[in-house]
Amino acid sequence: MPEKFDVIVVGAGPAGTSCALVCAQNGLNVLLIERGEYPGSKNVMGGVLYRKQMEELIPEFWKEAPLERPVIEQRFWMMDTESVVQFGYKGLEWGVEPYNNFTVLRAQFDQWFAKKAVDAGALLINETVVTECIVENGKVIGIRTDRPNGEVYADVVVLADGVNSLLSKQLGFHKEFRPDEVALTVMEVINLPKEKINDRFNLEDNQGCTIEIFGDSTKGNLGTAFLYTNKDSLNIGVGTTLSSMIKSKMKPYDLLDYLKTHPMVKPMLAGGESAEYLAHLIPEGGYRSVPKVAGNGVVVVGDAAQLVNAIHREGSNMAMHSGLLAAETVIEAKHRGDYSESSLNLYRQKLYDSFIIKDLEKYKDATHTFENHPQYFKEYVPMMNKAMSKFFTVDGTPKREKQKEIMKSVTAERGTIKVIQDIYRAWKAVK
Amino acid sequence: MSTNNIEEKQYLLRFKADTKSHLTVMDDDICATKCPDKICTIFCPAEVYKWEGLRMQVGYEGCHECGSCRIGCPYQNIKWEYPKGGHGIVFRLA
Numbered sequence: 362m363p364e365k366f367d368v369i370v371v372g373a374g375p376a377g378t379s380c381a382l383v384c385a386q387n388g389l390n391v392l393l394i395e396r397g398e399y400p401g402s403k404n405v406m407g408g409v410l411y412r413k414q415m416e417e418l419i420p421e422f423w424k425e426a427p428l429e430r431p432v433i434e435q436r437f438w439m440m441d442t443e444s445v446v447q448f449g450y451k452g453l454e455w456g457v458e459p460y461n462n463f464t465v466l467r468a469q470f471d472q473w474f475a476k477k478a479v480d481a482g483a484l485l486i487n488e489t490v491v492t493e494c495i496v497e498n499g500k501v502i503g504i505r506t507d508r509p510n511g512e513v514y515a516d517v518v519v520l521a522d523g524v525n526s527l528l529s530k531q532l533g534f535h536k537e538f539r540p541d542e543v544a545l546t547v548m549e550v551i552n553l554p555k556e557k558i559n560d561r562f563n564l565e566d567n568q569g570c571t572i573e574i575f576g577d578s579t580k581g582n583l584g585t586a587f588l589y590t591n592k593d594s595l596n597i598g599v600g601t602t603l604s605s606m607i608k609s610k611m612k613p614y615d616l617l618d619y620l621k622t623h624p625m626v627k628p629m630l631a632g633g634e635s636a637e638y639l640a641h642l643i644p645e646g647g648y649r650s651v652p653k654v655a656g657n658g659v660v661v662v663g664d665a666a667q668l669v670n671a672i673h674r675e676g677s678n679m680a681m682h683s684g685l686l687a688a689e690t691v692i693e694a695k696h697r698g699d700y701s702e703s704s705l706n707l708y709r710q711k712l713y714d715s716f717i718i719k720d721l722e723k724y725k726d727a728t729h730t731f732e733n734h735p736q737y738f739k740e741y742v743p744m745m746n747k748a749m750s751k752f753f754t755v756d757g758t759p760k761r762e763k764q765k766e767i768m769k770s771v772t773a774e775r776g777t778i779k780v781i782q783d784i785y786r787a788w789k790a791v792k
Numbered sequence: 793m794s795t796n797n798i799e800e801k802q803y804l805l806r807f808k809a810d811t812k813s814h815l816t817v818m819d820d821d822i823c824a825t826k827c828p829d830k831i832c833t834i835f836c837p838a839e840v841y842k843w844e845g846l847r848m849q850v851g852y853e854g855c856h857e858c859g860s861c862r863i864g865c866p867y868q869n870i871k872w873e874y875p876k877g878g879h880g881i882v883f884r885l886a
Contacts, residue, residue: 396874396877396878397878397882398808398878398882401883402881402882402883402884403857403880403881403883404883405883405886406886408886466885466886467883467885467886468883468884468885468886469885487877487878488877488878489877489878490874490875490876490877506877507876507877508877524859525857525858525859525862525872525874527873527874537862537863537868538863539863540863540864543859543860543863545835545837545858545860547837548886549794549795549801550885550886551794594885596886603835603860603863603864606835606860606864607831607835607864610829610831610834611834611835612798612834612835612839613835613837614797614798614801614837614839618795618796618797621794621796622796630794633794634793634794635793635794635795635800635801635804636804636885637804637805637883637884637885637886638795638801638802638804638805639856639883639885639886640837640838640856640858640860641856641858642858642859642860642863
């Protein structure tokens, strides 16, 4: 192993591997360090991989990557205890090239992706924890690992160490995250024969469906549940902000079992065999929680930089794109021979000019708004269910009268002014 | 069968446990005297923390390394490190 690299990337997830891949493709000497037995062995995701940002790294990746199903239908459920209001979109254009997104199983996908970086020339070292950045004269010049004589040096260190980025915290780029800045999510992979999945979700072999479930799936707490179709398994999971989990004193696995046995969900899982159970934190602080992302000899990418759009369940794509932007910056910095903060701040600028920060900025108040105003999940979802039930139950009441009754019951529960305030507040948070 | 409790869920997983814990409750007195809820025993998704009357038992071997305890402990009383390279949980699927 040479003593010094052009770039050391800490973490072989989507952000780190993307950065390592592009740097290696451009002739840089890259060390990619992963703490797990193999890339993906520590990584968890609900399961949606977006085509666009992946394609920018590996054109036509769908022809060879280990993917589950292209998603052709996205459903949204507003669920009460014994009912659900549904809407969604299904389109065959998502089932053909170039596709929109895919379900994936990360342990397999991440290994395949990391191998692409290795094929491009990056050196991948597994089973190695980076314990700290080596800082000299205010500049990061390398890393210390938990291996004997485990110091390695580089012009730039890329921190792709995920939601628990102890390294960027050590550098003082951010304080410890608060419980309302992260979502605790648990999921299970449940094996189910392909034919059953196709029948239950109304799909063909190479078609997938995602369902996002709001309301009773989190017992009205701020969060969502999801049910995604793989080839011959389902991913079912649920998460809320850690602060909601604490406030409501819920055990996450009890919430998952509540969801799995919910009458709206249970029939879809019937006969399934649990194959894996996974817990993970999602950085959901959004725009206001993005830490400092560039310093002398160091940049921060992916979850470590809180780059997740929780409203649109986008994360891995932002991770990949941030990895790409970091790589472009490092390559330009090498040409200039300047790895100072002002040089690497180009990465920050690229990030803020991209869809990533623009989207996070758009929803900057969303988590905060919904956390502090629990009525959206706790009251409006059941109200919607009651309204639909009333409106579509034929009992001889004229429709105009029904409409009046529904409006009356909504304003009676919340009060007219409050309803108007609620609508305005929600609109402001997502506009 | 689909699992219906945490023991069955944890049983699905592969762990390569280190001999040394990567999680440390720094002061059991704080748990005993200041923290009536012992909320980590509730929100930890792997039921790693169990209160034994005088001290917190830490079953680090079943930890998912999610980080919730470090962030969620109301007294920042948990020292949280990554397990040694190659150790800890090994996800095989998602």
